[in-house]
Amino acid sequence: MVNSLCLALLTSVPLLWFVGESAGMPDPARRDLLMREEASRQTGGLLALTAAEQKLDADLHRLKEQEMAATHFLPALHFFKAKPLIEKSAIYRLLQKMPKGGALHIHSSSLVSAEWLVKNVTYRPHCYICFTWDNSVRFLFSNQQPFPRWDCFYWQLLESLRARIEDNAGFDSSLIQHLTLFTENPDGEYPNQDVVWEKFEKAFIAAAGLITHAPVLRDYIYKGLEELHRDNIMYLELRSGLSRTYELDGTIHDKIWTLKMFQEVTSKFKQNYPEFFGARIIISVHRALSVSEVKAAVTEAIQLKKDFPDVVAGFDMARLYLVVNCLTILYQLAASCHNVIYFGL
Numbered sequence: 435m436v437n438s439l440c441l442a443l444l445t446s447v448p449l450l451w452f453v454g455e456s457a458g459m460p461d462p463a464r465r466d467l468l469m470r471e472e473a474s475r476q477t478g479g480l481l482a483l484t485a486a487e488q489k490l491d492a493d494l495h496r497l498k499e500q501e502m503a504a505t506h507f508l509p510a511l512h513f514f515k516a517k518p519l520i521e522k523s524a525i526y527r528l529l530q531k532m533p534k535g536g537a538l539h540i541h542s543s544s545l546v547s548a549e550w551l552v553k554n555v556t557y558r559p560h561c562y563i564c565f566t567w568d569n570s571v572r573f574l575f576s577n578q579q580p581f582p583r584w585d586c587f588y589w590q591l592l593e594s595l596r597a598r599i600e601d602n603a604g605f606d607s608s609l610i611q612h613l614t615l616f617t618e619n620p621d622g623e624y625p626n627q628d629v630v631w632e633k634f635e636k637a638f639i640a641a642a643g644l645i646t647h648a649p650v651l652r653d654y655i656y657k658g659l660e661e662l663h664r665d666n667i668m669y670l671e672l673r674s675g676l677s678r679t680y681e682l683d684g685t686i687h688d689k690i691w692t693l694k695m696f697q698e699v700t701s702k703f704k705q706n707y708p709e710f711f712g713a714r715i716i717i718s719v720h721r722a723l724s725v726s727e728v729k730a731a732v733t734e735a736i737q738l739k740k741d742f743p744d745v746v747a748g749f750d751m752a753r754l755y756l757v758v759n760c761l762t763i764l765y766q767l768a769a770s771c772h773n774v775i776y777f778g779l
């Protein structure tokens with residue numbers, strides 16, 4: 435079978451070649467026509483550009499050729515080295531201004547830049563820091579000296595610590611490094627995927643103490659919308675586990691509080707930027723959940739969707755290793771609430 439197929443190919447290839455070549459070189463006009471036909475089938479291929487659009491297209495093309503001919507072709511560099519250069523690139527600035535529609539996959543724990551968390555949030559009063567044994571940090575806002583925890587024996591008030599440190603800029607950049615993957619020496623520090631994942635998880639654990647402080651979360655969401663708006667993004671679907679938030683005196687707020695706050699902040703943002711389309715939440719659960727916990731989480735999400743139809747956009751089983759049981763439960767639940775919620779898997 436395989437042999438006869440090979441034989442067929444061997445005999446037909448020279449035959450095709452012969453047909454193509456028999457009239458000399460392929461006809462350039464026909465080749466051109468084929469190319470144009472193919473281009474017209476691409477997305478937007480049938481759109482006719484206005485004169486201004488054609489000029490923009492030509493300018494963009496020229497910029498692209500320039501950047502490709504430069505000494506450092508940015509996509510070929512490590513992202514940590516390329517990022518500051520990309521931000522200066524003319525193409526990037528142009529793309530930044532263009533309208534983008536919606537950002538549909540942003541996780542709430544990485545909505546705002548780490549720079550803002552460090553330069554703004556950690557400078558607020560009552561912010562405590564603790565350095566853990568595994569070279570990470572924890573933050574906590576509290577109106578009294580926090581109690582030691584299993585991962586944190588010694589909490590220091592950041593304001594007092596900063597008053598004792600001479601190189602505050604250096605200290606701040608070390609904090610930023612705890613909240614991001616950035617390093618000067620990525621190849622040395624991240625010899626394999628496991629090391630990167632570990633650092634990745636640690637960064638989110640470190641940031642959690644800042645972000646889940648209720649007044650910070652309120653500013654954080656507003657700031658996040660501003661940062662997206664600056665990139666001309668018009669709509670956001672934010673994935674969030676709706677973690678509980680805390681006040682200075684230790685009071686804890688539940689998920690409903692977070693959803694209400696999100697609703698308030700979004701409508702305030704829309705008042706200030708009427709062209710912004712809006713923002714909604716996709717409730718997500720962590721992959722480590724057991725089947726019964728998944729079931730409870732889905733039931734809860736369905737209820738929240740009913741209570742906040744304009745805010746909750748869906749449910750996401752983030753990176754969950756699906757087992758048959760889970761799927762069965764999901765189908766049962768989905769059947770009982772069709773049209774209420776959509777499931778992202």
Ligand SMILES: *[C@@H]1O[C@H](CO)[C@@H](O)[C@H](O)[C@H]1NC(C)=O
Pocket residue numbers: 553554555653657
């Ligand atoms: C910190 O952020 C808040 C909210 O975005 C803003 O009002 C305030 O001016 C910022 N403070 C500093 C020191 O940047």
